Amino acid sequence: MKPKIIAVIILCLLFAGCSAGSSKEYVSDFFAMDTFMRITAYGSGAENGAGAAARRIAELERLLSVTDGNSEIYALNHSGNAGVSSETADLISFALNVAESTDGALEPTIYPVLSAWGFTTDNHRVPSEEEISELLKNVDYKSVTVDENTVTLGEGMMLDLGAVAKGYAGDEAERILRENGVESALIYLGGNIQLLGKKPDGSEWRLGIKDPASEGNVGILSASDCAVVTSGNYERSFTADDGTVYGHIIDPENGIPVNNGLLSATIVAKEGRMCDALSTALFVMGSDGAQEYWRANNNFDMILITDDGEIFITDGISDSFELDSAHTSLSVKILYK
Numbered sequence: 001m002k003p004k005i006i007a008v009i010i011l012c013l014l015f016a017g018c019s020a021g022s023s024k025e026y027v028s029d030f031f032a033m034d035t036f037m038r039i040t041a042y043g044s045g046a047e048n049g050a051g052a053a054a055r056r057i058a059e060l061e062r063l064l065s066v067t068d069g070n071s072e073i074y075a076l077n078h079s080g081n082a083g084v085s086s087e088t089a090d091l092i093s094f095a096l097n098v099a100e101s102t103d104g105a106l107e108p109t110i111y112p113v114l115s116a117w118g119f120t121t122d123n124h125r126v127p128s129e130e131e132i133s134e135l136l137k138n139v140d141y142k143s144v145t146v147d148e149n150t151v152t153l154g155e156g157m158m159l160d161l162g163a164v165a166k167g168y169a170g171d172e173a174e175r176i177l178r179e180n181g182v183e184s185a186l187i188y189l190g191g192n193i194q195l196l197g198k199k200p201d202g203s204e205w206r207l208g209i210k211d212p213a214s215e216g217n218v219g220i221l222s223a224s225d226c227a228v229v230t231s232g233n234y235e236r237s238f239t240a241d242d243g244t245v246y247g248h249i250i251d252p253e254n255g256i257p258v259n260n261g262l263l264s265a266t267i268v269a270k271e272g273r274m275c276d277a278l279s280t281a282l283f284v285m286g287s288d289g290a291q292e293y294w295r296a297n298n299n300f301d302m303i304l305i306t307d308d309g310e311i312f313i314t315d316g317i318s319d320s321f322e323l324d325s326a327h328t329s330l331s332v333k334i335l336y337k
């Protein structure tokens, strides 16, 4: 069974019984942005809100997809210069800002390298060093310019918002649910979670934090009114002939899938797009780099899980995390500023 499907089942179990109280539950399942999504919303506006949010996500996918021949990103990638909607321009600017602040760990122009590894078509392969170094010549977020709604790429470049689009979709889904009067909802977008308010009974949502090394959860995080986004290479990966496992997040320094001892990075913050961008970037940085970045930037919390059995959790959420009883061999370290 695919890890994501398992995660969904675990979530469903965790939320079983959430419908207590007078608030009516409405669940909408759909497939978008290449992943399973579920909106669970409560109250009288839930059905309309969930429908409108799902349509909005489909609209964002049409705008931002790298593969859809009608998307704005596709037009940009195939001409090198294009006028885009102000929404797309904003999201590109946001991704470029995070690229800057993470010193290129988030690299929105990594797409040609990702393609060479076959992640975009599922025809996985290990490219040669020469092929990778040739492709890396056209990878550099600093060569992308956004001038109002006109975006220009450097020679041979392609832009991919795959590391931030789902997070932004979560923000938009939340906004639309609120507009429809919904005060309580859990938006699950293939691993990304966006929480609107608390559970209908007034308690916090309880989220399973997946064990990246095996099945099950390392623990439960209680949270409300925020986004929770995890990046890890276990989600989409392939095993090469020599047994090496390669995942879909690429280290822009060397063009090779990240393999730095960090198994997953979970970011907790208000904004879904920020969580999504940082989860990918901090996963690339590795445990030490991520901790350094967190100390220098105080607008988010995080959980890092490493391959030597350590869980680092920032003090802002450490009281909200319960270690799973089957994972007590893991050592939990609280990070303070």
Ligand code: ADP
Pocket: 105, 106, 107, 108, 110, 114, 160, 161, 162, 163, 164, 166, 190, 191, 192, 230, 231, 232, 235, 236, 248, 249, 250, 251, 252, 276, 279, 280, 284
């Ligand atoms: P997921 O989409 O599985 O939830 P992420 O948000 O971490 O996970 O995004 C991973 C996607 O981002 C990849 O599938 C690829 O499209 C893109 N990507 C891979 N490496 C990088 C990188 N270093 N910077 C920006 N985007 C990346």
Ligand code: MG
Pocket: 162, 163, 164, 231, 275, 276, 277, 278, 279, 280
């Ligand atoms: Mg991401």
